Amino acid sequence: MSGERALLVVVACALIDADSRILLSERPTGKALAGLWEFPGGKLDQGETPEVALIRELREELGIETQAACLAPLTFASHSYDGFHLLMPLYVCRRYQGIPTGREGQRLKWVRASQLRDYPMPPADEPLIAHLVDLL
Numbered sequence: 638m639s640g641e642r643a644l645l646v647v648v649a650c651a652l653i654d655a656d657s658r659i660l661l662s663e664r665p666t667g668k669a670l671a672g673l674w675e676f677p678g679g680k681l682d683q684g685e686t687p688e689v690a691l692i693r694e695l696r697e698e699l700g701i702e703t704q705a706a707c708l709a710p711l712t713f714a715s716h717s718y719d720g721f722h723l724l725m726p727l728y729v730c731r732r733y734q735g736i737p738t739g740r741e742g743q744r745l746k747w748v749r750a751s752q753l754r755d756y757p758m759p760p761a762d763e764p765l766i767a768h769l770v771d772l773l
């Protein structure tokens with residue numbers, strides 16, 4: 638079918654701190670959508686469940702540990718980019734061990750839900766903001 642795009646599943650996390658702030662991670666220079674602020678996460682490796690992939694990505698990107706029981710599904714993004722269609726489940730995580738640090742050199746920011754709109758995000762993420770405002 639013409640215009641058909643591959644479906645890409647990316648799993649993402651709204652990590653919440655004790656002050657109900659959400660962690661955003663800046664996409665590094667050189668990557669697609671560089672400079673935009675996104676939720677930590679990434680693509681699934683072969684054979685991974687979304688939860689296993691997200692736990693791995695949080696460890697690799699932020700140096701924190703969590704468990705599937707601490708990942709609560711909140712909503713999802715469904716957005717067509719050039720070349721692929723993104724399907725991105727968004728989990729909320731309030732329980733984790735360690736202090737998040739930008740293990741891949743990326744800048745991190747703790748942001749209140751009401752201030753998420755001050756941070757430029759990928760277009761797929763924009764509809765997610767209202768869900769976080771409602772939640773928090």
Ligand SMILES: Nc1nc2c([nH]c(=O)n2[C@@H]2O[C@H](COP(=O)(O)OP(=O)(O)OP(=O)(O)O)[C@@H](O)[C@H]2O)c(=O)[nH]1
Nearest residue numbers: 647649668669670675676677678679680723759761762
């Ligand atoms: N992690 C994450 N990815 C997002 C978000 N919003 C969004 O559109 N994406 C898109 O999801 C796709 C996959 O992200 P990724 O982090 O696994 O991959 P990447 O582009 O950094 O490339 P690479 O990991 O293959 O080097 C990217 O096109 C990215 O722009 C988000 O909030 N978090």
